Structures are given as C-alpha cells and as structure tokens.
Amino acid sequence: MEQELPRNHPPVVSPQLWQAAWAEMLVKEKAHARARDALAAERRRMPWMAVEKAYLFEGPDGQMSLIDLFEGRRQLIVYRAFFEPGVFGWPDHACRGCSLGADQVSHLAHLNARDTTLAYASRAPQADIARLKARMGWEMPWYTITDSFDADFGVDEWHGHNVFIRDGDRVFRTYLINSRGDEAMGSVWSYLDATPLGRQEAWEDSPAGYPRTPPYKWWNWHDNYAAEAAPDPKWVEVSDAGEAAFRNDPETKA
Known part of the structure; x- marks a missing residue:
C-alpha cells in the first residue's frame, strides 16, 4: 500500500527558489567538508x-x-x-x-x-x-x-x-x-x-615527508592497477581537464 508523505514536509517551490535554497545549503556543505578534512589532518598527527x-x-x-x-x-x-x-x-x-x-x-x-x-x-x-x-x-x-x-x-x-x-x-x-x-x-x-597516511594526495594537510600524489591520477579500474605502473597519459589529460573545470566552478569549488 502506498504511504502518504509526512504532513509537515518542506514547501514545494519553483526551480529558482529551489536553486537558491540549494546554494545556501551548499555553503554549509562545504564548511562541513573542510571540517572533515581538518579532522582527518588531526588524525594523521595522532601519537602512535x-x-x-x-x-x-x-x-x-x-x-x-x-x-x-x-x-x-x-x-x-x-x-x-x-x-x-x-x-x-x-x-x-x-x-x-x-x-x-x-x-x-x-x-x-x-x-x-x-x-x-x-x-x-x-x-x-x-x-x-x-x-x-x-x-x-x-x-x-x-x-x-x-x-x-x-x-x-x-x-x-x-x-x-x-x-x-x-x-x-x-x-x-x-x-x-x-x-x-x-x-x-x-x-x-x-x-x-582514518589512516595515518590519509588519502596520500597533494592537497591534504599532512606532515612533511608524507607520501603525496596528484588527486585523480592514481584512480584506476579495479582490475587494472597491477597492469598499469604509471597513470595512463590519456587519463591524466582527462582528469586535468575535469579538475580544472571543477576548480573554476563557484558552485562546486571546495
């Protein structure tokens, strides 16, 4: 049997108002992401x-x-x-x-x-x-x-x-x-x-000397890591373009 929506659900609005509400929430989402990154950076400095x-x-x-x-x-x-x-x-x-x-x-x-x-x-x-x-x-x-x-x-x-x-x-x-x-x-x-070395990506706040590689470049198909010793040049080109677009978009910029 189909259930009714909760009576006190949020209002239904126009696409323009929805976009404005999302943009306002996105500010908090990004603050949360930065706080999560900062917490992970503190984990990497925990005593062993x-x-x-x-x-x-x-x-x-x-x-x-x-x-x-x-x-x-x-x-x-x-x-x-x-x-x-x-x-x-x-x-x-x-x-x-x-x-x-x-x-x-x-x-x-x-x-x-x-x-x-x-x-x-x-x-x-x-x-x-x-x-x-x-x-x-x-x-x-x-x-x-x-x-x-x-x-x-x-x-x-x-x-x-x-x-x-x-x-x-x-x-x-x-x-x-x-x-x-x-x-x-x-x-x-x-x-x-959760690990002491983190994601091991260049943007992370990690102690000096920790392993760091560019983000995206190390990503691979799960059945291809052993076969590929270095990032495929085509994937480097694609990921560079994607990252540039991502960084220049004010709505997705971290």
Missing part, C-alpha cells in the same frame, strides 16, 4: 602506540601473525565483526549491524593501491567464516581471533575499526573508530581518512 604483544590469528591457510595481516602493505585496518556462538544470527549469519557494514565495503583494489589492507576478524572458526563469506558474497580477508586481540584493542564487546601502520616488523596502533563512527565506514575515502 607500539604494539609489543605477538598476536596470533587463524587464516584459511593456518596460523598468522598481526604482521601477516598487512599482506606486505604499510597500513592495516582491522574491523572486529561479531560472528560467533552467542551472537544473534549464529550460525547462519553474523551480527546484523556488522553484516550491513560488510555489505558497504568498497572494492579492496583501490585501498590496496594506497598501500592499505582491510581485514575482518571474528571468533568464529575459519570453516564458518568461509561458509558465511560464500553465502553473502563478501571477499575481504577475514580471520579468526585466537587470543586477547579484541580485548586489548577495545573491541571485545562492541564493533570497531582499529588502524595500524608498520615499519618493517614493528607495528603501531594509530587510531580507533567505533560506535556511531562505524556506520559511515565502507568507502575508499572513509577508510583512507
């Missing part, structure tokens, strides 16, 4: 905490260390998902909230291109995790917690994304996003904004 304990996980091929979860990359984001006995949905499903979040995960190739790995971790055995991933169509690496990792990093009773960076075999915890902050996670940008 050395991880001294040797944590162990179970993966599809056996036992793995926290270092192994990086898959050779410099940054790691570990989401603690609740899929285990005692959680609503077991054994057919993971927690509904965690599952909704898993459905939002963007294609991992784009994160990997920024030297960043995303992994999920639960206390369910690997056989159950494999079954769940196949049922739900999820492709992120998903490991079994075997020790106090979840308790030590504040995610034993509630979900959350812990962020790590490594220097060789040394691992550092850099950030934690949990509670309502978790609901917005899933896009390439929400993940990268």
Whole structure:
C-alpha cells in the first residue's frame, strides 16, 4: 500500500527558489567538508602506540601473525565483526549491524593501491567464516581471533575499526573508530581518512615527508592497477581537464 508523505514536509517551490535554497545549503556543505578534512589532518598527527604483544590469528591457510595481516602493505585496518556462538544470527549469519557494514565495503583494489589492507576478524572458526563469506558474497580477508586481540584493542564487546601502520616488523596502533563512527565506514575515502597516511594526495594537510600524489591520477579500474605502473597519459589529460573545470566552478569549488 502506498504511504502518504509526512504532513509537515518542506514547501514545494519553483526551480529558482529551489536553486537558491540549494546554494545556501551548499555553503554549509562545504564548511562541513573542510571540517572533515581538518579532522582527518588531526588524525594523521595522532601519537602512535607500539604494539609489543605477538598476536596470533587463524587464516584459511593456518596460523598468522598481526604482521601477516598487512599482506606486505604499510597500513592495516582491522574491523572486529561479531560472528560467533552467542551472537544473534549464529550460525547462519553474523551480527546484523556488522553484516550491513560488510555489505558497504568498497572494492579492496583501490585501498590496496594506497598501500592499505582491510581485514575482518571474528571468533568464529575459519570453516564458518568461509561458509558465511560464500553465502553473502563478501571477499575481504577475514580471520579468526585466537587470543586477547579484541580485548586489548577495545573491541571485545562492541564493533570497531582499529588502524595500524608498520615499519618493517614493528607495528603501531594509530587510531580507533567505533560506535556511531562505524556506520559511515565502507568507502575508499572513509577508510583512507582514518589512516595515518590519509588519502596520500597533494592537497591534504599532512606532515612533511608524507607520501603525496596528484588527486585523480592514481584512480584506476579495479582490475587494472597491477597492469598499469604509471597513470595512463590519456587519463591524466582527462582528469586535468575535469579538475580544472571543477576548480573554476563557484558552485562546486571546495
């Protein structure tokens, strides 16, 4: 049955009045975007905490260390998902909230291109995790917690994304996003904004010496990163033109 609109909905106006209202709201949208960028810049200056304990996980091929979860990359984001006995949905499903979040995960190739790995971790055995991933169509690496990792990093009773960076075999915890902050996670940008190196683009406010590349240029089709060592010249031309038009448009200018 078709539902009626709420009685107290906003007024219906002409295209001209709508455009004026949108332009007024856009000023606030841009202020919000700049505040979000400033917050991410502060995250990149958060102190790091050395991880001294040797944590162990179970993966599809056996036992793995926290270092192994990086898959050779410099940054790691570990989401603690609740899929285990005692959680609503077991054994057919993971927690509904965690599952909704898993459905939002963007294609991992784009994160990997920024030297960043995303992994999920639960206390369910690997056989159950494999079954769940196949049922739900999820492709992120998903490991079994075997020790106090979840308790030590504040995610034993509630979900959350812990962020790590490594220097060789040394691992550092850099950030934690949990509670309502978790609901917005899933896009390439929400993940990268939580990391110590950020989006690694030239416009960002990052400490001196941090990796920076021009925006847009590193973007690629998710199946083409490995094949293309440098940005395609045609894509550079297209993205330059698009960026110039974007920057010169007063309505979209950041």
